[in-house]
Amino acid sequence: LQSWVGFSNLPNQVHRRSVRRGFQFTAMVVGESGLGKSTLINTLFETKLYAPKEYPPPGVERGKTVQIESISADIEENGVRLKLTIVDTPGFGDYVNNDESWKPIVDNIEARFDAYLEQENRVNRKQLIDNRIHACIYFIQPTGHSLKPIDIEFLRRLHTKVNLIPVIAKADTLTDEEITSFKQRVLADIAHHGIRIFQPPQYENEDEETIQENEEILSKVPFAVVGSDTLVRAADGRQVRGRAYPWGVIEVDNESHCDFVKLRQMLVRTHMEELREHTNDVLYEDYRTDKLRAMGV
Numbered sequence: 001l002q003s004w005v006g007f008s009n010l011p012n013q014v015h016r017r018s019v020r021r022g023f024q025f026t027a028m029v030v031g032e033s034g035l036g037k038s039t040l041i042n043t044l045f046e047t048k049l050y051a052p053k054e055y056p057p058p059g060v061e062r063g064k065t066v067q068i069e070s071i072s073a074d075i076e077e078n079g080v081r082l083k084l085t086i087v088d089t090p091g092f093g094d095y096v097n098n099d100e101s102w103k104p105i106v107d108n109i110e111a112r113f114d115a116y117l118e119q120e121n122r123v124n125r126k127q128l129i130d131n132r133i134h135a136c137i138y139f140i141q142p143t144g145h146s147l148k149p150i151d152i153e154f155l156r157r158l159h160t161k162v163n164l165i166p167v168i169a170k171a172d173t174l175t176d177e178e179i180t181s182f183k184q185r186v187l188a189d190i191a192h193h194g195i196r197i198f199q200p201p202q203y204e205n206e207d208e209e210t211i212q213e214n215e216e217i218l219s220k221v222p223f224a225v226v227g228s229d230t231l232v233r234a235a236d237g238r239q240v241r242g243r244a245y246p247w248g249v250i251e252v253d254n255e256s257h258c259d260f261v262k263l264r265q266m267l268v269r270t271h272m273e274e275l276r277e278h279t280n281d282v283l284y285e286d287y288r289t290d291k292l293r294a295m296g297v
């Protein structure tokens, strides 16, 4: 199997001991219907995913309006094992009254924290199953204007519970200039509302190449993504994953066409371990502390 995902770089990302045990990594996609969530999942992982037998995960209930669906893959690269799960949330923003669209998603994320906490409290806690959400990819409609109230509400409710990674959906529907200015407006909105999106820690003793690679990735946030699960023929005759227009082809895997490659790099190659760490050390820890305090422990 070719190194198609690239997570075998994980040992360099931090812990050696996890390599033997294997990793669990779970990402969630959220955004209004039709923004390309399902397509992006397929684009990220092609056909490598399957619907797990265990459904839903233990202790996780399905929301009443927004559905929660997950697919997983057990993959191995260069001796590193990874159980990768992608959680899709169809139904978000589809209702006349979307005031509480975020609620089933918060409930789901918290139920996963609870399931983990429950395992930690067991006497025999050798093999903890980590179904916590390590990253939440939030799809922003490519309006070119600014964030919508439903976006702001979601991001504000979720930023203390999960690593938020905002993306601009269907970036092929905007020009390069529109993307640049839309990104600035989105970031300004995020700052204005005091929303914390995932910020990787800056290490000082990194080599120059790593620092540069990280800066490259961060400079693309919010990632302007294009998804496609079909091949099209580029002008030079190559078969590429992309979307064809009368004026040409937008290539998913071409970094000068969109930020898809950078998003994938961040998720699986450069920042998977940091996403896991921040989830465990900060987001989960805060949740756990509050919970235990509320219980009077």
Ligand code: GDP
Pocket (backbone or CB within 6 Å): 031, 032, 033, 034, 035, 036, 037, 038, 039, 040, 169, 170, 171, 172, 173, 225, 226, 227, 228, 243
């Ligand atoms: P979901 O409801 O968020 O899961 O959206 P889907 O993945 O089902 O996509 C909805 C429609 O948008 C489909 O017709 C896709 O082919 C199309 N689509 C998905 N991604 C893109 C994209 O990046 N650009 C464009 N132009 N269309 C896309």
Ligand code: MG
Pocket (backbone or CB within 6 Å): 037, 038, 039, 090
């Ligand atoms: Mg879908």
